Amino acid sequence: MIIYQKDDWFQAIWHFHSGRTALSIFKRLSWVLAYLIVVTIVELHYADLRLKNTPGEFLSGMGILLSLMLVFRTNTAYDRFYEGRRAWGTLVNTNRTLATYLNALLPATRHNDRLFFAKMLSNFSFALKNHLRNSRDLTELEDADGQQLSTLQHYDHLPNGIMAQIQVRKQQLYTEGLITDSQLISLDSMLSVYLDVSGICERIKSTPIPFSYSFFIKLFILLYVGIMPFTVIDEFGYLTIPAVMAVSYVLVGLEIIGEEIQQPFGTERNNLPLNQLSRMIRLNIHEIMQLYMPPVEKDAAKPAFLIVD
Amino acid sequence: MIIYQKDDWFQAIWHFHSGRTALSIFKRLSWVLAYLIVVTIVELHYADLRLKNTPGEFLSGMGILLSLMLVFRTNTAYDRFYEGRRAWGTLVNTNRTLATYLNALLPATRHNDRLFFAKMLSNFSFALKNHLRNSRDLTELEDADGQQLSTLQHYDHLPNGIMAQIQVRKQQLYTEGLITDSQLISLDSMLSVYLDVSGICERIKSTPIPFSYSFFIKLFILLYVGIMPFTVIDEFGYLTIPAVMAVSYVLVGLEIIGEEIQQPFGTERNNLPLNQLSRMIRLNIHEIMQLYMPPVEKDAAKPAFLIVD
Amino acid sequence: MIIYQKDDWFQAIWHFHSGRTALSIFKRLSWVLAYLIVVTIVELHYADLRLKNTPGEFLSGMGILLSLMLVFRTNTAYDRFYEGRRAWGTLVNTNRTLATYLNALLPATRHNDRLFFAKMLSNFSFALKNHLRNSRDLTELEDADGQQLSTLQHYDHLPNGIMAQIQVRKQQLYTEGLITDSQLISLDSMLSVYLDVSGICERIKSTPIPFSYSFFIKLFILLYVGIMPFTVIDEFGYLTIPAVMAVSYVLVGLEIIGEEIQQPFGTERNNLPLNQLSRMIRLNIHEIMQLYMPPVEKDAAKPAFLIVD
Amino acid sequence: MIIYQKDDWFQAIWHFHSGRTALSIFKRLSWVLAYLIVVTIVELHYADLRLKNTPGEFLSGMGILLSLMLVFRTNTAYDRFYEGRRAWGTLVNTNRTLATYLNALLPATRHNDRLFFAKMLSNFSFALKNHLRNSRDLTELEDADGQQLSTLQHYDHLPNGIMAQIQVRKQQLYTEGLITDSQLISLDSMLSVYLDVSGICERIKSTPIPFSYSFFIKLFILLYVGIMPFTVIDEFGYLTIPAVMAVSYVLVGLEIIGEEIQQPFGTERNNLPLNQLSRMIRLNIHEIMQLYMPPVEKDAAKPAFLIVD
Amino acid sequence: MIIYQKDDWFQAIWHFHSGRTALSIFKRLSWVLAYLIVVTIVELHYADLRLKNTPGEFLSGMGILLSLMLVFRTNTAYDRFYEGRRAWGTLVNTNRTLATYLNALLPATRHNDRLFFAKMLSNFSFALKNHLRNSRDLTELEDADGQQLSTLQHYDHLPNGIMAQIQVRKQQLYTEGLITDSQLISLDSMLSVYLDVSGICERIKSTPIPFSYSFFIKLFILLYVGIMPFTVIDEFGYLTIPAVMAVSYVLVGLEIIGEEIQQPFGTERNNLPLNQLSRMIRLNIHEIMQLYMPPVEKDAAKPAFLIVD
Numbered sequence A, B, C, D, E: 001m002i003i004y005q006k007d008d009w010f011q012a013i014w015h016f017h018s019g020r021t022a023l024s025i026f027k028r029l030s031w032v033l034a035y036l037i038v039v040t041i042v043e044l045h046y047a048d049l050r051l052k053n054t055p056g057e058f059l060s061g062m063g064i065l066l067s068l069m070l071v072f073r074t075n076t077a078y079d080r081f082y083e084g085r086r087a088w089g090t091l092v093n094t095n096r097t098l099a100t101y102l103n104a105l106l107p108a109t110r111h112n113d114r115l116f117f118a119k120m121l122s123n124f125s126f127a128l129k130n131h132l133r134n135s136r137d138l139t140e141l142e143d144a145d146g147q148q149l150s151t152l153q154h155y156d157h158l159p160n161g162i163m164a165q166i167q168v169r170k171q172q173l174y175t176e177g178l179i180t181d182s183q184l185i186s187l188d189s190m191l192s193v194y195l196d197v198s199g200i201c202e203r204i205k206s207t208p209i210p211f212s213y214s215f216f217i218k219l220f221i222l223l224y225v226g227i228m229p230f231t232v233i234d235e236f237g238y239l240t241i242p243a244v245m246a247v248s249y250v251l252v253g254l255e256i257i258g259e260e261i262q263q264p265f266g267t268e269r270n271n272l273p274l275n276q277l278s279r280m281i282r283l284n285i286h287e288i289m290q291l292y293m294p295p296v297e298k299d300a301a302k303p304a305f306l307i308v309d
Helices: A009-015 A020-045 A053-105 A111-132 A148-152 A158-176 A181-206 A211-261 A274-288 A295-300 B009-015 B020-045 B053-105 B111-132 B148-152 B158-176 B181-206 B211-261 B274-288 B295-300 C009-015 C020-045 C053-105 C111-132 C148-152 C158-176 C181-206 C211-261 C274-288 C295-300 D009-015 D020-045 D053-105 D111-132 D148-152 D158-176 D181-206 D211-261 D274-288 D295-300 E009-015 E020-045 E053-105 E111-132 E148-152 E158-176 E181-206 E211-261 E274-288 E295-300
Strands: none
Touching: A020 A211, A053 A111, A053 A181, A053 A211, A053 A274, A053 B053, A053 B211, A053 E053, A053 E158, A053 E181, A111 A148, A111 A158, A111 A181, A111 A274, A148 A158, A158 A181, A158 B053, A158 B274, A181 B053, A181 B181, A181 E181, A211 B211, A211 E053, A211 E211, A274 A295, A274 E158, B020 B211, B053 B111, B053 B181, B053 B211, B053 B274, B053 C053, B053 C211, B111 B148, B111 B158, B111 B181, B111 B274, B148 B158, B158 B181, B158 C053, B158 C274, B181 C053, B181 C181, B211 C211, B274 B295, C020 C211, C053 C111, C053 C181, C053 C211, C053 C274, C053 D053, C053 D211, C111 C148, C111 C158, C111 C181, C111 C274, C148 C158, C158 C181, C158 D053, C158 D274, C181 D053, C181 D181, C211 D211, C274 C295, D020 D211, D053 D111, D053 D181, D053 D211, D053 D274, D053 E053, D053 E211, D111 D148, D111 D158, D111 D181, D111 D274, D148 D158, D158 D181, D158 E053, D158 E274, D181 E053, D181 E181, D211 E211, D274 D295, E020 E211, E053 E111, E053 E181, E053 E211, E053 E274, E111 E148, E111 E158, E111 E181, E111 E274, E148 E158, E158 E181, E274 E295
């Protein structure tokens, strides 16, 4: 995730063009460029298909609808991005509150239980992160007493597996009498958040904007950029090429950014910093429950951002 | 539901035109084509009703309002689509949390009860799916001990019937003392989600966008497309036909896609994958509660999507 | 409430013009027509006040703001419509969940109590419906044991009165020990939904969009339609009349539909089907609690809609 | 708060111009008028600074951004208005549910307690209303047994003071055993709504739209109206004055209405009817808890609105 | 935070230009000015690159998309501002309700406990405020009995540390029997709000609008302002400079205000008054729990705003 400062206006513009999204834009624009060169040369030297006055207006009518659809697409993509961020924010908040709760509830003599919850709650974030990134990496998870990870192997859906184990342990403590009835109610409502967050993120990942809308916007851009050179070539001559390229850059760019933003769980530049969030969750839980954590992990959990204020 | 990859831009455009929605668009466009041919020939060879300069501007004023109304319609349709998806997402989440909860609560010795809840909770999704698709197919439901399905026959509203049975069983376990008071509170709040989801989906299905708005947008498009040829024929001649066809395609297409998206529970290409979601819910519940499930069902529950990242 | 099929495009257009809303539109449009005839005749034969080029542009600037305000109005009206629908949807869902809950909780030996709750919960919807329609019709309510309706007479606000009786009965069962502590908590949270729904609907009914906005949009339309003929008469001649009528139809129509939609509890064509929803609630409750209901009432509760899919 | 009927289109237009908002608009417009007269006379008779073709287009580009910003402003103001209304609606709903709850819970023999809650819950609305209107009027509050109002004197923040007393009384009844554990939970969740509503309303009141946005829109309008006469004087001559006045009326009006609506707790024509809502709350509570209330107060609590339907 | 009165229209315009945001705008505009002077002189005296008719239209098409993107940006920034304000509002509300709750729950004999909660709940707001402003200032926190602040030193994340101590104290009172089971449930649900608010604010702070969007809008403005002089110089001559400056002012200004508003926790003029809100929370808690507070602190907690109404 790129973080930027408030005042580096010109720098920001150059900084952008190195990610995969930018490559994707450039690939498309090179097709547009080839098309424009052919059209311009043919028009100016061989055939005259120039459309005059009215088409410009005709195009501007379509341009408004296209602009509105692009903003609709931008809004939708941003909502998905932000919903994903909010879900992970909820995970952070619940982990912290739950850690303060368990810290007060579990006496220091129950070190094993304290360790179990600290490790497993932290694991949930890492497991969810990997699940959302189509990876099944257990090396980032930590064992409490050498049994959890081996049990987890039997689950296809790791976050489900982790929560299943947490519920079982909670039930044991409740049967034992360590957790009272009213505490159970509070714990249950906090624990229900975990799989909600997991489900929300999976929903965002597996439900893109309906194909028809995505398709329509692509078609619109294709039509618009395809017709444009004929309507301006009369006035612009060879300047048609940079002019239409500038417009194409804006339209194609917005569309591609929308596609990247709407899948916020990847590892591209605009995606969510799930690694850092998972590490921060682990760090917070350990600090609150007064468990040791190596300093190197503490540093890794720091957000890599800087807001000049 | 069509799932698409990020980079297949041109392919996506051709892929679209085979569903029923596309047919519906083509049917309307063929009417427009016939109209355009008649108008163009009559105008160019027999009568001169060409409207000049001002009408173009006049049309562009209406065009902005039409564009805004189409985006309003698109927004509304998408909100309904997404609300439906969110409701099913909630169903997924609650089923998972409830499964981890019951798995911890019900000891292995209560195999019958474990089976009952696993089967009936899974059945709810299938029953709701069929209910939303106006079907009453009990073959997809599974019996726990041979009594549930026969009781269900007496209910017109199957999801209600399933929940009624689940509540009765829960009440028995509570009376028996297996479920404590505080556990009952947690269970009750989870169980209340099921009929909420059912009601939300039924509401989306039975309440289309108010008829007046739907009608107005149709009328707008008709007026706009009907007047358009007269205002551009002077400049375009026979090119009027492809030009107005392109505009009609965009307007009619957006409207029809809106109509399809706003009823997200059907089986069209842009509708929600309720079959896959129901199977995934059953799979998750069985995995969490450690009940056997045939591998063939496991494969069927995999989401048929692929995001190249 | 008009329900429409997906494919009856042309039919839908003619179907619309018979309700009271349509009459209201036609009344206004006849004023516009009279104005247009006078202006056109005076302009073309007696006086020349024709505004040329610039006014058209001037008008188009105002047209964009007017379009945006109309879409704001449409959005606001639709939100109110949908909030009302959502409130009634919540009423449906809570009634169903509560019915499954009470069905499991109250043993068959407590037939009187089962009857009391089934009748009174059903009554709530009918009482609310009539309250929202400014009627005080007790004939649609059903007595459980001959005492409820006579007590209700003392209440000005019938939904409040019904809920007051339900709470008293619930308290008796709780004192008696039939309802346990944890069940009381679940019941209380479900019962609190009823007066929330009632209050939400009353709020929608009693708080129209602020008068200033409503007024401004009306004034805008008046100004826009009033100036328009002068700017196009030069080009259109007698065609000014149909052209401005078409624009007026669209603007006035959108405004009037907005006014109708924003009060969704009436009995107009675009209003919510409160009668059918109330009957469906009663039917669901009786089915779930296994109480007899005459088949004729069952049929009346069927939603009168048909989605061709 | 002005309530209007559906069909009084022309009447509504004239009805509007008597409130303070209208005065505020007229004051600004008289400045615009003076400016316009000076500009027009100087331009037509002494100096020629008329800007031609391009400026019109230049202005229309800015006009779109201005229109969008005005709609953003309108939306924001309306959201605040509606959030305020929703908060008071929540207050109404919770008071009703709580009244039905306490009516069932407190036996008739505890008349003092019934009276205490009825009076103090009603007082909360009046105290909040006055607090939001910067008044500290205790005369509208009612004492239950002669002690409440004198205690309230010690509080700067009256709604806080009322809730503090209610909580103390609730705690006494709980200690006494009249309120059971599960009832306490329900009561607590209802009581927590009161200070939430209070806080929401205070937040709306104390946090206007950020100054920069408010300022920018004002500046935009000033620029737009200031430049406009130069771009149309060539075509319009002395008609420039009414034309620009009409545009100014629309722009200034929208801005001023936005400022009025966004502070919905005042006593202007578009503000919320807090007096009537407070009286309705008191009436509802007394009716539900079967306490006497003078008929004159009953009449005062009737909403002063009329929807012709 | 600037608070403004309703009627100081002209004054407001001049008041604005002294903050850091304004400086930031002026810095950028001086670059634009230099560019404009060079372009205008070169164009008018040396080279002729003037683009005529079509580019104007071409620019207006892009102008609409730019306007929509700027409004999207404005909306997004305002949503973040308002979400931050709402989070702090929730903190205010919960503190008040919790204070009334604890005041009724803790008998006067438990003065130490009353003091502990009053001080620590107040401290949370100050700690959060400093945390959001990247400061770690413990001097604003108050000790209850000389132990809290020294324990806090061990925490990197002060709000977490405060909540951990509050939970421990609550657990002690519960074990002691002072807090009953049902009271614990209410307390737990109130206490969970604190770290939620903290997490929401941190999320807003650490997740700016995706870099790509921020970048695109900057690029758009650069392109638009860069091309504009060539399209109007033909008509305007040296008036090109003030005209393009006015447009640049509006575009650059909106973008910069968006950047300031979207980080609402700083100390700039449009940021949230966190100091005043923290002091108000402390004041409210002390008043409700009847603890002494110096009058000077009471005055400091008064909101520094004035709404003339």
